[in-house]
Amino acid sequence: SAWRSFTRWLGRLAGSSPARAALLIFALTIGLFTSLLMMPWATASGSAPDFHDALFVATSAVTVTGLTPVNTAEHWSLAGEIVILVGIQVGGLGIITIAALLAISVTRHLGLRTRLVAQEGISTGKLGETGSLIKIVVIFSAVVELALALVLVPRLIALEGDVATGFWHGIFYSVSAFNNAGFVIHPEGLADVGHDPIVLWTLMAGVFLGSLGFPVLLLLWRHRWHFRRWSLHTRLTVEVTVLLMVVGAVLYAVLEWNHVDTLGQMTTGEKLQNSLFASVMMRSGGFSVVDNVIEHSETMLVTNALMFAGGGSASTAGGIKVTTIAVIFLAFLAEARGHEESTAHGRTIPTQAVRVAVSVVAMGATFVLISTLALIIITGEDLERPLFESISAFATCGLTTGLTEELSPSGLYVLTGLMFAGRVGIMTFAAALTIRHSRTRYRYPEARPIIG
């Protein structure tokens, strides 16, 4: 049948060009969810939504971004919200699975000498079969989301005073948090329940776990706190994640401590709690208790930097990824110390990894620059809000200055493309670069341009 020959073709494509197959799968998934959201039953009003809104929200859900031009609670029916939730879950599982599959094909390509994924627990021997990998990812996600829901559902039932609403909201926020999606279904955003510490800490825990990435989670599950068994990837991911989280929280607290619109009127405990919450969310959670546009410009700049950094590889967090930053910083450190090789924790980082990392950052910066330029031209705004919104879309973070809600269709298409590029582009690009690597048969003489 047509379906069977399509899947066979897709299988061949996945074998010959996993990166291109991943791009295609994501595009098709987004197409599917766009057409579901275009149904009249998906909206609260009962009439079909605008195509650019449906495409934007479907892309935002599948790429687990959380930006939206319409108010999720008011614009969509319950059925529409379920479509979005399924989109987030499918997108999140798809991202983790495909990233892990890409990592495996990278490992296979590189051979045993530079083992990549084997160390992470996703050894090709045990989990090489796509089916069993997907099974583990699904079970893992389900267990974590269930654990989150066990806290959130009773708490939200108590807060909202209604069993059905609390149950539905609890499920939605559990999925949204672990998948780093940042979608909210309270009309006024998280502000409605954001004063509750249990809700805040549960969301933080879900987002934090989700942002580490599947390879790290699997390894942590197996080896727990036996640090010596942690792989280099796990160590770097945890180290940079914790470092950025602390730096973000401290800067947020310092910059907003006395700002009446944000932290100013809270108790010291609440100030610290909300600073940590803001910091965790900047790196791709995308939930916010406070409107970002109310924050000081300096806070938005710090947020820009942390959004661009993002979370762990093969996770539902976006950005250029913490290991990319680690690799670049280690290269810098090696240079500053005059060492020929980048090393960390008794391991040498291959030179090619530095080039891939630089390529990823250069690509990301270029995307953000072009999108910001386009949004400034389209909206007539000055730099601040278009830059923030572009980085948020690229890094699939979902924090917003409110600009997305005001955008014309052309502006929405720019951000839609950026969410897709930031999510699927960066992931497949890095894998494709690493895989395509071939030995050259001849060498040119060296020449060294003057730098700096």
Added chain:
Amino acid sequence: SAWRSFTRWLGRLAGSSPARAALLIFALTIGLFTSLLMMPWATASGSAPDFHDALFVATSAVTVTGLTPVNTAEHWSLAGEIVILVGIQVGGLGIITIAALLAISVTRHLGLRTRLVAQEGISTGKLGETGSLIKIVVIFSAVVELALALVLVPRLIALEGDVATGFWHGIFYSVSAFNNAGFVIHPEGLADVGHDPIVLWTLMAGVFLGSLGFPVLLLLWRHRWHFRRWSLHTRLTVEVTVLLMVVGAVLYAVLEWNHVDTLGQMTTGEKLQNSLFASVMMRSGGFSVVDNVIEHSETMLVTNALMFAGGGSASTAGGIKVTTIAVIFLAFLAEARGHEESTAHGRTIPTQAVRVAVSVVAMGATFVLISTLALIIITGEDLERPLFESISAFATCGLTTGLTEELSPSGLYVLTGLMFAGRVGIMTFAAALTIRHSRTRYRYPEARPIIG
């Protein structure tokens, strides 16, 4: 005597740590010019200026930036303006000479296998002696500046209707242009004479030549248009410079074509001419006919990117330098093509060069980020103007949104530090990194974190 033992100590320092010696020389030079500008005879009013203004202007002159918190024409006496002019000339010559000396010590360190400067004409055999290198740099600068003055002096005499004024202005702008300093001594800025094509094209020629860098100029002088004899450094510098110049001019023209405050009311020829002028100046000339703050936000964003890029290595232009961009782009290209090595024009670019390039960019971005954050906090402005002013100071460009004139002393100190770091820091940092390179005696096993 004390002076003799000081110079002997400096000589030893230059031998053991050329980078640290360069830092010290620049700091001392800035100190000297600051104390000259602190004299009562240096100001138009006859009373000593504020220390933060004198320090800022001295730093701006010696680092050939062109930013100034006070109106050069109104705040300083003729004597003060001469001090600034001498500061620019000393700074420009110092930058070129020290950069060339650093390049030579890099070459010596690297040995013959990776020849760096020999190819550029500054072979250590012929010009190894500091004295003769300085002689060539001085003669070269004097010849070019004289040529510029031969056009500018008569033209400005004609335009201003006064021989003494025209002569002084012609000399000042010739020196300011070739050294990419961007200082103006018309009270209303270049707008007074900016309608004159001869003035504009002469300034453009001076800035363009100055921005290529001494190694490239010397090689072009020797080999002219015999492309085959051009070194890799010269080819990359010329290619990226021309590319950025064209891209900048086209974007400026497209973005400002109908903007009434900038190009809108000009003839088509004037629009093209002023777009090219703006593009050449963005990459570190720092002259502007139009106030940058009047331009569209999208134009300022493009300007930000081009200012950060900057000009050629060992030139009076600032920024991260065009060869840094070339090296990163070539690394990206090699990755995308799956090649193991970056190559260009039949030459292999050593891996270490990529790491130095990345370190320079990372350092520059960090400096700009911290300065922008500090300026936002100090001024209470939103992102746009602090970012523009920070990049302009870091890249020693000198274009301004007017923020420098409004800054409090603490803000001025931030930019002063940034000009120093952007000029001396980047130059010595890159050289120090390249020189300090040592072979490691043992290797760790490889481990490759997942990227992207």
